[in-house]
Amino acid sequence: MPACPQRRLTNRKEQRVETDLFIGGKWVPAESRFDVLDPATGDVIASVADGTVAHALAAVDAAAGAARDWAAKPPRARSEILRSAYTLMVERAEELAKLISLENGKALVDARGEVAYAAEFFRWYAEEAVRAAGSITTAPSGANRIVVVRQPVGVCVLVTPWNFPAAMATRKIGPALAAGCTVVLKPASDTPLTALALAVLLAEAGVPDGVVNVLPSRSSGQVVSAMLHDSRVRKVSFTGSTEVGRILLAQAADNVVNTSMELGGNAPFLVFADADLDAAVDGAMIAKMRNGGEACTAANRFYVEAPIAGDFAARLTARMAGLRLGPGADESTQVGPLVNEDTVAKVDSLVRQALDDGATATTGGTRPAGPGFYYPPTVLTAVSPGSAILREEIFGPVAPIVTFDSESEAVGLANDTEYGLVAYVYTGDLARGLRVSEALEAGMVGLNRGLVSDPAAPFGGVKQSGIGREGGHEGMLDYLESKYIATNW
Structure with a gap:
């Protein structure tokens, strides 16, 4: 999708990255923008659109509007799109690694490792997309059959940190899309450029408009709270500090929103x-x-x-x-x-x-x-x-x-x-x-x-380090609801 040249970052390697909001498959400008700094120098490297509560609700509109068709898409079709995303990410590995290093500061060797790790979530969940198996059993009384089917939880809000701007995004987007959910990704304001680059990549891989929306914002608390209090949002997945996790858990309780929390460690x-x-x-x-x-x-x-x-x-x-x-x-x-x-x-x-x-x-x-x-x-x-x-x-x-x-x-x-x-x-x-x-x-x-x-193992903690698991088969189950149907034949 075309975008205005003035709203793209061109870095020293002539790499171009979108810097507006990505909502409903379109690049959306904002009245306010914020600076992204190079940690190596403290210099400004980009100015990024600063999403508001209105933008957040527009992103939920887009995700909700795309939810039915995406959930109805055959698992194999979702799988092929995720596999295409993996292939594109591998092809652009060096470009993405340099972008991560530029906005995050990590050494290129670590950035390259992150891209390889991040891409694997798309490959793994391309494989898992066709394995959301249910079950059929006979009730112990013999009175009926117990049919269990797994259905996507719905619109998901994904909140990611700055330390692994690619991997923390793909670790959430991969299983969500595999399960048939649509998402709004709120990346860390220190490192939004990688998330915006992933939006471009996913669109090219064939993800339909509205299925993945990316909302950079300095007003994280306000925009996430607004989305959690929208009845169409049925899940929040957060990676970050335990302090912020407690706040989001309290807010999620208002609408009894399904939660996954990967919080602090020691x-x-x-x-x-x-x-x-x-x-x-x-x-x-x-x-x-x-x-x-x-x-x-x-x-x-x-x-x-x-x-x-x-x-x-x-x-x-x-x-x-x-x-x-x-x-x-x-x-x-x-x-x-x-x-x-x-x-x-x-x-x-x-x-x-x-x-x-x-x-x-x-x-x-x-x-x-x-x-x-x-x-x-x-x-x-x-x-x-x-x-x-x-x-x-x-x-x-x-x-x-x-x-x-x-x-x-x-x-x-x-x-x-x-x-x-x-x-x-x-x-x-x-x-x-x-x-x-x-x-x-x-x-x-x-x-x-x-x-x-x-990517093939369940990642998560106990005590105040979190709730739920990411990665492995368990990671996709966190984006699915089990429905029990009692019937006879």
Whole structure:
């Protein structure tokens, strides 16, 4: 679909990205616009349309208008469209990676990894679209048949964060479309350009007008609340902080809206003395430094058994100190800037508090001078058990290390948090590994692995880390309602 040239971003690589709202298959301007910054420099890279409550309700109109036809489309037809979206995303992988790096700041190596991961959700749910199986059984009394069919929940509001602007969008859009739902995507205002690029891609893949709508907005609370209070909206899927998740859960209660919440994390990383230390350090680098630490799955607290704590800290320090900090767009960069000033200020504050409480920085620990929102890879030892850095999600390249003396102590320390998204365990004893994995209060566990995310696996947490699951077969079930039909024949 054509758009006015002045409403497109042209970056240094001549990549053009739409910057208006995408509603009902059309690019819609707004009276107000907001700036998107390059985290490497703080410079403005684009001006994006700022959606209002009126725009949000127009997007719901479009999604509701397209819902019946999309739900009625044969599963195979929906599958083929999602498969086309996967193919287009793979073809444009480098272009999308550079866009992510430009607006998010992450190193190109991480951005390329995100695009590959994000595309897989389209491929996986292209396969799952034809597997929304129901069931037919005989009632135990023999009086009737129990027929269960699965139907799309309806219009969905999808709210995504800035740290994985492509993957968090495709992880929600993929299963929603596979199930037969229509959506309004509200991307983070720090990183709206990737979501708008996905709108272009999905339209080219054959998604009908109104099935996917994209609404950038600085007034997130107002526009999302307005949509949740529209009776046509039947689901909200949110990835973000627990604080915001609580607000959305309260608002969703007003209309009893179906909810999926992937909220904050405070992942423990346990290393037992019998672990393969080289493998544990390799896993720590993945779990901590994927996306520069700006991930809900990032290892936040390192608990290492006392006999090997010094050796582990020394090896991790050497690896972290060897990482090259720089602009994400540079090929040689291994750690890019954090996304914005608030994020880097929070990381800096947490580290300074830990140091004031007696911790030692074996590498990093000091924010460099600007420009850009940089923080160096940092390892902290002798961290006080009461330090705020062990209680809050760091969301940066900082690894605080605490020692433990027994398995029960390690499990107790790991579970001493309101969060329960993911945990990591390294041990050479499989029985211990499985025993500890079962004892940990987390929705996911990486056992001798530093990476757990997989489009084919159910992703989600327990306690205040969320409700529901994304990915895997379970991810599509979150967008389907089960209808029971009692009948005889």
